Amino acid sequence: RLFREPARGALFNCLGFNNQGAKIIAQRVEKTRRHLPENFRISINIGKNKETPNEQAAFDYVAAATPFRGLADYLVINVSSPNTPGLRSLQTVSALQPIIEQVSTQISNWNPRPPLLLKLAPELTDTALTEIIEAAERWGADGWVLTNTLAGQWKSTPSEPKQGGWSGKPLCEASRRTLSIARKKTKRPIISVGGIDGIEEALLRRTLGADLIQIYTGWIFNGPGFPAELSRKLRD
16 A cells, blocks of 8 residues: 655555554553653654544544653644545634644643644645634644645556555645745744655755654655755754
8 A cells, every 4th residue: 555656756655544543552652762762752643533424533633642641742633644535624624623622622731731733735725724724723733744645546457546645756846835835824833744855855845944844755765864864964
């Protein structure tokens, strides 16, 4: 369910949120965390179960966040994966309000309270993005992850194309655009992700207003030393 297209510098995935559940993942994080460097940061990305109706999504997000008390340096509410049917329908002001408010309430008494970020899709219109930013920050969103993958198809066979998301260079332009729009609307932290394949693109994202960057496809194509190389060059 993960495919490479080297000629385009792209990956296609139809992974979804498959895992053994928040409680088991939290146990693994707790066990591992004690062996990590003191300044190592762990982000927890949460999403609703595939079978859960969107009207009940807030319950899933709260349940997924709860086991990570004291373990997450920041939480990411993911409503933008193209791999979970109907998930992107949650990217409206009315649908997001109960999710953000209830998760924010759940973590309000954590000490320390981790920042709560919202991860959005690159296909959002400028107007929709602006509306979500203005509303979500009132409800408790502390920052933004921009963006998720581009929805599309992988034609493994002509008769049964796989639905999923494109990352890497095909996502680059949309990710830049979304970052630029968001930075004009918010002063809160933005993590830019999508098509960052070298130091030039990383520096451009910083210039456009990103506080942090994430890499995924660039890591795959540039090898295991890429994160350290990128960090050194950004520092210099």
